[in-house]
Amino acid sequence: MNPLNRIPLTGLRAIEAVARLGSLSAAAEELGVTPGALSQRISRTEAQLGQPVFDRTGSGLRLNALGRDMGLRLSRGMAELSAAAMLADPGQDDLLNVSVAPLFASRWLIWRLPGFTAAHPAIRIRLEPVSRMVTPGIDGVDVGLRVGRGDWPGLKAEKLLEQRVMPVCAPTLAERIHQPADLLRLPILRENDLLAGWQEWLAPHGVDARAIPDGPTFTDGGLCLDAAISGQGLFMAWETLASDALSRGQLVTPLPGRSDTGDSYWFVTASGARRKPAIARFRDWLRNELAMTARDWPS
CATH class of the missing domain: 3.40.190.10 (Periplasmic binding protein-like II)
Known part of the structure; x- marks a missing residue:
């Protein structure tokens, strides 16, 4: 007997969505059901499978070894099913x-x-x-x-x-920077308390990233760029995201060198x-x- 005959597609879709999105609430929103209904659907599907796919933890559902394997295979399968449906319903080509x-x-x-x-x-x-x-x-x-x-x-x-990164700052702040060590005497802007890219950029210049001073923290990279434009500090920016501000002269790269991420x-x-x-x-x-x-x- 084909195992698919005893497991509803809706149950497999539920497992795939939670595995791919990483949370019950995000999967429920995508599938148009409540988190409670989705949780029940997953429990029924696990009962039909004869073993659990998720571990229940205090922070929510977590894929076990079987779930990780199933999630990858289900994502590939759902993509093929979607592609097959699109063959019959091409939609708006424009x-x-x-x-x-x-x-x-x-x-x-x-x-x-x-x-x-x-x-x-x-x-x-x-x-x-x-x-x-x-x-x-x-x-x-x-x-x-x-x-x-x-x-x-x-x-x-x-x-x-x-994707490459480089430190950027306002032109007025750049006047105080002549060598990599000068960066450590100025505020360093952080996105979510992270210093992404700094170690990779500083290491070739012989500077230890652990010496980076404190600086303002923002929860959004766009705010970090705006803070840099306003002269609040230096930010390790993606080339693409800083490109327009650089071309307008709002930001400058105080020192040469880009780092691969x-x-x-x-x-x-x-x-x-x-x-x-x-x-x-x-x-x-x-x-x-x-x-x-x-x-x-x-x-």
């Missing part, structure tokens, strides 16, 4: 739903979209700025713009640009899905825009 991180959307992408619209007036772009990782082909989006290593099962990831920007679509013609046009335009931005960066 509309692209694009999932993108809010900061990248507001600091870089939104200012360049009019150029795409002018070049392709028949294509409409609908941006969905969300911080969580959205899966094309499952979450109702055609394209995901992601930062990472490109190793997402069941998805087609095309590299757009390597090991991550890249990726153009992500559902593997095997029917490709709208607009997807390739948007990808090519995006790659060209990023390349033009990179050409303007100081070496």
Whole structure:
């Protein structure tokens, strides 16, 4: 007997959604049910499977070994099912739903979209700025713009640009910086108390990141950039996100040198899905825009 005959697809969808999104509440919102109803659905499915998929902890559901294996396989399977459904219902070929991180959307992408619209007036772009990782082909989006290593099962990831970081600050603050050690005498801006990128940038200059002084902390990278523009301190910024402020002279790079983060920007679509013609046009335009931005960066 095929195991699928005894396990409802809704139960498998519930397991996949929680495994992919990492929380019961996020999965319930995506599936349009209450967290309580989703929890009951998962419990019934586990009973039908004959063993648990999640461990119950004080902080919520946590995948066990079986759940981790099932989650990866279910995500690939759901992507294939979604792609099959799209073959019969192609939808609007002139509309692209694009999932993108809010900061990248507001600091870089939104200012360049009019150029795409002018070049392709028949294509409409609908941006969905969300911080969580959205899966094309499952979450109702055609394209995901992601930062990472490109190793997402069941998805087609095309590299757009390597991600690098460098310290930036207001021009008035840069006047006090002549060598890497000078950075340690100025406030260092933090996003969520983190000092991401500083160790990688400072180490080649012979400076220990543990000597970094205190500085203002913000919960959003955009606020960190604004604080840097206003002269409140130095921020280790992504090249793309700081590029426009640098070109306008609001920010400067007080010292040369960029550090690789090991991550890249990726153009992500559902593997095997029917490709709208607009997807390739948007990808090519995006790659060209990023390349033009990179050409303007100081070496």
